[in-house]
Amino acid sequence: MPPVPSEEGAACRDAIFEKPPPALVGSLQVNKKLQSGQRIFTGQLKGPESFTVDDKGNIYTGTVDGKLWMISGDQLHFITRMGQDMPECGTPDYEPVCGRPHGVRMDQDGVDGLPFKFLNGLEISKKTLIYFTDSSSKWERRHHKYEVIETNHLGRLLAYDPVTRTGRTVLSGLYMANGIALSPFEDYILIAETSICRIIRYWVSGANAGKKEVFVDNLPGYPDNIRLSSTGLYRVGISTTRFPSFFSPFLDALGPYPFLKRFIAKVTPLSFYSIFLQKHGLFLEINNKGDIVASFHDPDGSVTWAVSDVFEHNGKVYLGNTELPFLVVLQ
Template sequence: MLGKAVLLVALLAVAVGVYLLPSPIDPKPHVLKGPPPALEGPLAVNTRLQKGRRLFIGQLHGPESFTADQEGNVYTGTVDGKLWRIGRDDSLTLITQMGQAIPECGSSTDYEPVCGRPHGVRLDKHGQLIVGDSYLGLHSVNPQNGEKTLLLANSEGADGVPFAFLNGLEISSQTGTIYFTDSSRRWGRRHVKLEVIELNNLGRLLTYDPESGRVKVLLDALYMPNGIALSPDEDFLLLAETSIGRILRYWLKGPKAGTTEVVMDNMIGYPDNIRLSDHGTFLVGITTPRFRKLMPPFLDMIAPYPAVKRFLAKVIPLSWYDVLLPRHALVLELALDGRLLGSLQDPDGRLTRAVSDVFQHGGRTYLGSTDLPFLPVLELWDS
């Protein structure tokens, strides 16, 4: 009996200690629009994403975003802070390291603030790479010699608020304006799981004028704003709010200029980057599906309960949440008006299990990811 009493007291002491321990997150209750949509119609399960192959296994770790030049070279950045050029012959050339080149780069997210983590990557009209590094700010990089020029540091921020998590990036071909997102004013990329669990509207959509150096906030109070894509006429852009599974349209021109509307809500998964396809539609990479199988999705269940989320953030290591993620890759195709046209899926994770970006160039489709150690490609677009 004495032993049981001692054990009970010990367990009680541990429980009290955990309860009193401060939580790293400060969530607010959030009620989602409803259960995720059914896997039917345009979302019917298919294997269209399994018709590809993996390139650069063990060489490219987390190729997140892509752009291409007129010679057919493709550029991307990886979790170790490096920028790469992929030649038309599938050669791989290191362009530069965004931060410090130390041996630990890529071994742990703890080193990302030092090594850098390039997310949005685009080419401007001068042939320079514009890179949104999550930790180190906006840069212009010469793709030939790797020379870096800092345009806007995270510490500078906008309206007196520093950047914490630069993410999506797009450049106007008409004005040269750089559109970009800061996913959170609190959490950096290495704590993205805390950002998603916390589910607060701490992100912004911004612009940077490379001629004047002026930065401007277009939208505030966004839920983890992520990928952005300009329409063909650049009269609006689409923006993914990852943590609540929503896509917004922000009007840049016309009678609705400066206004926002919801294009897609209560999505089948959490959207990452949005890109224009080579046949005039939008392609949305789903970083994690949101499936309802035997029970509601985990994030759906805990969304309304801040106390539960505070407790989980205190006791569960961030890496453990990976076991809850379905290994089901998913890409959505949207019409310019936001209608869902179809999907490409890999329900078994044979080619890939998560998609951050869907970039079409030279007859090939490149599938990005945040941390997988290879680059999946489709040689043909299965329409």
């Protein structure tokens, strides 16, 4: 079993959730909009988390077993794999040798990667600068639940210049830095801080260049990827909700009890935490002021839950996930 969360990390979480989850009213009113979705490639794609598209309209996604796939019309094609080809690929213990693609984007130029601990979100600017996140310098992706429980601030936003082939840290000290999205004018970039349920904005140019600020706080769940839609709104996939249920939100409930959190982490496997997570599908639409203007729900998870990415293409919306054996499409 991996090392248990530190006392410092536990104490940090106690100070984070100062407010209860937001009330499910107004733009957060529970609905069944996601239940109009259709599952495709069931049993063929496990955890298609992120998406990109080429100039021919082919969609690309990576799965939990380290594979990269292309979706052409209604056909699924295997492209390549990130690591070794082993029967155990797709299980947490073998992620270091099989690989696990996260953010996927299309680029016309080849870019050499940098070896980091937990590479996650990816965004390519029109200035050929590549932004990406390293969620944690302590935990790998397969142990991401420990990163959430500990609430470390060991995440980073980095930038890579393919012309000079140099990388640099843009912002450090982030709470599980995850999905990112550039604004239409590329004057700021949004960063999901998953473990504390918020999104921050970092200004990369203009009068506010170098300034970091909270964009939206106290989200109704843990944000994953962020996408700019054709309507100018930011779509945010919610990997796990914080909604009250028979099992009250697990991480919120444990917040005031650091000793209990450490004890549970010592005596239980990571899979234990999943039984407390509600199967409620959700993604949000947020305007450029940080207001949640719409929410899309599947309250009983009958079609999907654990939404990682919301990708729009040719009048369809593709809903990604990190572990589920299917892809969901909304018309």
